[in-house]
Amino acid sequence: MTKFTTHSSSDSEGRLAIWKLAGYVVATIFVSCIAMLVNVGLVYALYSGIAQFAIKETYSKQLGQFVLLLGPFLLLFPEWLLYDLLTTPFRKNR
Numbered sequence: 001m002t003k004f005t006t007h008s009s010s011d012s013e014g015r016l017a018i019w020k021l022a023g024y025v026v027a028t029i030f031v032s033c034i035a036m037l038v039n040v041g042l043v044y045a046l047y048s049g050i051a052q053f054a055i056k057e058t059y060s061k062q063l064g065q066f067v068l069l070l071g072p073f074l075l076l077f078p079e080w081l082l083y084d085l086l087t088t089p090f091r092k093n094r
Helices: 009-053 061-090
Strands: none
Touching (some): 009 061
């Protein structure tokens, strides 16, 4: 015996909400990856410029690796904050 069920409109609304959330998460990850690529170039260029003028005795490879590793990631926070501040006036009140 086959049991047929009907899908209510709340079911389809729930699925639509899940797809919208998934799309938002994928878009956020994509934009963050693009920003990380830009940040890596920016941090590397700044670090290379500063390292040329640094005193060789104070230069540390560990510090350089630390800056090159965490710098691009830490720049994501002010970038998303700036995005949030710039887009807040255009959002609809919910």
